[in-house]
Amino acid sequence: MNLQVILGNFALILFVLMVLTGVVWFFDVFYLAKQRRAAADRALAEYDSRAAKASADGIKLDNHGRRAQIEADILRQPTWVEYSGSFFPVIALVFFLRSFLYEPFKIPSSSMVPTLLVGDLILVNKFTYGIRLPVINQKIIQINDPQRGDVMVFKYPKDMSQDYIKRVIGVPGDKITYENKRLTVNGVAVKYTPMDDYLNDERLVYNKQFQENLSGVSHRILNDDSKPTYGRDAVEAFPGRDENCTYRYEGFTCTVPAGNYFMMGDNRDNSADSRYWGFVPDKNIVGKAFFVWMNFSSLRRIGGIQ
Template structure:
């Protein structure tokens, strides 16, 4: 969230400046005078202790990996509510904290990547979906079937899914494997009719994203202002589940079998 990033940056800069100013100017004066009354101020002591910790957290979170918690069922069956995931922050370039501006280009999303981003219509929050369409692609969705540049994808029915996270009133869903080029993955169908049918041409610098839970995902098919995700809104690539429990203190369900699973 933006507010957390802002607080982290401000605290890191503040403690760093206090520590640096004391080291360059005030510490020498105290040392020259000596005496009990010239001990290090409490503010300086706290700044010296906390600055390295805050700086390390800021660097790791901004440029290496950042943790997120899955709040919805839109990426079932691959990601469940309560999954705690790690996101690679440098996969698509290094970006500044707070404004998310890229200053070092490294790579671009590939078809099938599971990405964390700030949607155009909800820039204060982070969402997670799968990249289906790349710049220039013509993406269609008809009858629960995705097509790319006029070619419908193949699907293999794997059976019935009756696990956690199904919407109210649904006892089960159809589990399929979608043969997305280069990234086959599982998807769910809950409703008999397709949700969000249409056809879209992805403009330059944008991507078309969808959730794996096709009948319960607010994704590019349903966005009204624009159906596409701008490249500058990307936050990173999801790659690992490191914990699964319903809340931060694991008072609800806890599934140790999901720990360490790679996100496909």
């Protein structure tokens, strides 16, 4: 694992910090704190002995204030222990929440426009597709499988340090055909309803917009009439391409192999997805995107993801 992968894996960084602060916290609770208590008891016993002798000699001491100060000074945690003990429960809680329940992501590109915009801060459900061990992403408990139409976050097959987000178009065993910018799944043509053109804020041009109904999941997609159905020169020699896919001038057909998924962006002509770099293995799944909780450029963006 190289440095770039480590730095790009926030879960790994959190895990290391949790372990380090946790070790210090446990070491303090079960060893250092007892050592400090024993030292404080010895110091207090010595002080009480001196105070008793002074009292016998007729000398009056401020026993309570001085005694309490001695005890507090000895029992005080070292700074490095105090900070570790303060950070450990916070780091552990964040690690648990983002590893097993919900993880936040920020949308960096326009591949999922109009469903998701650049700058959208989203929440991803980490358990709906099964419980996975953090860092290594190994599934240990099966719950649900991704369904057609789901918006899913996954590790980019060519670079596991990168998180991608696309829509599930095909599940294992599906036969996906994409011709003339229209989908057919298992021989059934996907339904499209024309909508008003969509203004592309980045390029200040209008794109064709349609309501796509994929296995009962209705969502908007965009088409750019100035671009072909797909970029033939951009298709890579991805694993399983020759056995499962046939590319033609007007489109392509792919059969999704077992344990894999076919992903596409809703901004169909501006998305690098399974058409070009191949299928997404189940082991790469991160979770299901379900909620936009903030976009600093538009507060109206808050809401569920369809």
